[in-house]
Amino acid sequence: SGFPGYGKLPDYEIKSENFDENKPEEGRFLGWLISQDPKDSSSPAPDTDVAPSLNETSQTVPLISSKTIGENAEADEVHLEPVLVEGGEAAYAWWIGGENTKANLSAPEPQPNANEGWDQRMASTGQADATYFDIDEPEELGKVASRRNLDLLTSSASAADSVSGQNFHDLTVNSRGLLTNTATGGWRRDLSLMSEQWSTLPNTGLPFFTIEPGRETRASKANGASNPQSFLLYPWAERDSKNDDRYWHFRTNAVTTWSALQDFCTQYKKISSGSTDGNVVMPINPGGSGNGSLTIIRDQHNRFPILARMHWVFSYSSKTNPQTTGASDAFIACIVATPVVTFWNPYNVELTIDNLSMFDFQLSPLRLAITVGSNSFNPQPLSLLRGVKYERSGNGNVRLDPQGNPKVKSGRNTFLLRNSDGGTQITFKPGETHIFSPYEGVKDVPYTLGGNNDVLNSDFRVTLRSGYRTQQGFRFELRDPDSGNNQLITGSALDLFTADASFDGGYRGLGEDAGIYANVNANGTGTGVYRLSIASGTASTFWPPQTAINNDETLGALSGKVDAFCSALFGPKISNKAGILSKGILHSNPLTSYAKRSWRNPNGSGLFQSSGGGHPVNWPYDFKFYMLNGWNDEGSPSGLSDESIGYIGPSHRSGLSLNRLIMAHVPLRPLQSMAQLQHFDLRQHNATPPYQYNLIGNSHAHPLFSPTGTHLAEDSNGKPFPINNFHQYDDSYVANHLLFDDWFVSSIAPDTNAYQKTESRSLEGVYEEHLSGSQLLPNHSYLPAELLDKEAARQRAAEHLLEKNKAERGPWYHIASKLEVQGMFNVNSTSVDAWKALLRHQKDNEIAYLNADGSINLDKTGGNPIARDSLAGEAVAGGGVNSSGEGFFRATEYTGYRRFTDGQIDALA
Structure with missing residues (x-):
């Protein structure tokens, strides 16, 4: 790519090549996590194509066997040949299996008693479904001290075939992790404190991205300037260098700015009015005063x-x-x-x-x-x-x-x-x-x-x-x-x-x-x-x-x-059936307004021609x-003179179309999860394809790119240009590389009243109660690394939220070191049962959804709810409630959230 830290294509082969300290870039494999004779670990190198046998022989000793996992489970047993110590008077054998490949079982949280409670449960609660493992009394899991104690919470287990034994590789009651950057080292940065304490951060020199161990970028706030340095999310991307706002649409950037990200995270502060019933009102943006300049459009979230x-x-x-x-x-x-x-x-x-x-x-x-x-x-x-x-x-x-x-x-x-x-x-x-x-x-x-x-x-x-x-x-x-x-x-x-x-x-x-x-x-x-x-x-x-x-x-x-x-x-495109062919908003972001086949270079003097910009298949519109043969033909509009309702898609005809569709969710309270960034318009006003939306957390590559491509490095005529002039990225790959390794969302932020911007607890109060254990953070997975009494928590909170090693490194940079994560799960886990339990984490939960008038209802129809946002835009798909298209019987198939059956969840697992 020409820039250190740019998202590299995954080299899966290097993981299975033996490590050589003289050629570290050619292999990473060190050895299997089992005991072996030291004389065998260096020469010859381990065979990475064939995993060591864990089967029982006359030469092995049992490490995991029937006494642990029950009878008739030989495929799950672990047997190894013991390694003799020098002199042959003793031997040892060991095998390591990570607890983070198992579903962590914990007591379910109390049932919410209000709309917002169910909204917030969808946002951050990810507890595995203990009933999948035949746990009859999941509410007693808080008293369980070890895996063996799980056998006391079920009526279906026998001594020879216990819950703890038969699911040894699938469940755990103790899985704690740390918020480290596993790609380039160090602690992850906290998006919550970064966005909440934005005004206290310096304007420049912000270490927002780790290029490689010990080397960080120096980002800047945009601060409304036409030509700030290093203000874009992609530190290698083009910067505008022309102050004339008249032609901003020719010179839009590849991605938006760190200032825009902070503005999105704190959208809840823009709420004009709201209540426990919903009906949230916000002002339009841009709005009023004739100010629609590049800096407003570039650095603020549109509404x-x-x-x-x-x-x-x-x-x-x-x-x-x-x-x-x-x-x-x-x-x-x-x-x-x-x-x-x-x-x-x-x-x-x-x-x-x-x-x-x-x-x-x-x-x-x-x-x-x-x-x-x-x-x-x-x-x-x-x-x-x-x-x-x-x-x-x-x-x-x-x-x-x-x-x-x-x-x-x-x-x-x-x-x-x-x-x-x-x-x-x-x-x-x-x-x-x-x-x-x-x-x-x-x-x-x-x-x-x-x-x-x-x-x-x-x-x-x-x-x-x-x-x-x-x-x-x-x-x-x-x-x-x-x-x-x-x-x-x-x-x-x-x-x-x-x-x-x-x-x-x-x-x-x-x-x-x-x-x-x-x-x-x-x-x-x-x-x-x-x-x-x-x-x-x-x-x-x-x-x-x-x-x-x-x-x-x-x-x-x-x-x-x-x-x-x-x-x-x-x-x-979503206003007609072309939106189906373009996979909805995956390929055609309806928030895009300016669509061009070209963009200007940094000084505004020349044009670059985009690839694919001249073909309608890549357009957002x-x-x-x-x-026609009269006013009633298919191509005519549809509606009534005394009704203001129009239609958004998949047609323009009454009875075949939606009259409302919630697609862009602004945060109505502080974020609790990185996944909530899916509604952040990362490419905001990039005028060239691919016009994609819901990029964060999405891994769907656009067909403009080759299977191994992450950007387009030449124009439509085959002319190459330098990386700072790239405008066409596989953003679902590049942006997730930039954010997910380096950042997390602690949810250390003000606790706001339901669907309002007023605070019921300050940021400091939220963190104090977290340290004392009196109340969990909104993201309940994050626990204090050290539990303190109330007075010590007050003092330590003040220290943690003010500490600075250097001017540009504040609490947002360090707070991860003060947290532990309950129930961390490795996405590389091969335990199907663990995946089934985790994917059922919302089983039978109620879902808060918006009515046509902006108020909130609760929907409970069983199954496993899956929604695009914690506050769904419509009731369940295919259900009896339809406020999105009168007379259009398929309306909720487009707008409603889904409830998966257990069979569908099992298939996903």
């Missing part, structure tokens, strides 16, 4: 409704020609454009937005081939058919692009989004969608020509209100760009009016690309920047041209009428185009 669907419906219409010369041009051919916009709150909190608006420069990337009567016109982008102003040189000539197409200055289409009463405030419940459409009937777009026959007033503003209404929108007269003077397209009353469509009609104006160029704003703040384009010449490969199916209307019949003939949809 803002996103554009779920831009759904354009295009309809035939006509109007009488006031300048007619006779029957042949009595009517002007017109198109009515109906913008139907759906916004979606993907978060688990309520958001209220004020003065929401958006604009685009294209009425979708459509190119229409208009036919009126016997007159057929060349296919033209909508931008030209409505009479858009040309770009002209100083002498008045029309500028051309490299392909010879005229350059145009697109009109800016602005949409003001209002609630059903026309008010500017719109509230989104968790996961909720809102649909907006025109409400004032059909409005004509004003049209004024300048002296050179260019349109002077090509911009327009339309107010959309909550709800969906048909046959409304804005109407524009069609003009023939080839005429040279924006000549109207007219015809007689009996002339048929049809339009065939292709989908390569420009991006911002015309140019070489086709796609969308749209911005979302709230209170003057730029909150969403939607850019997605493809080379015009290849668009037809993915979206072939389509012929009109609504082809029997005449200009006379269309006068004053709005007859839909085509629709164009833009939205995240998608286009869909339909030819």
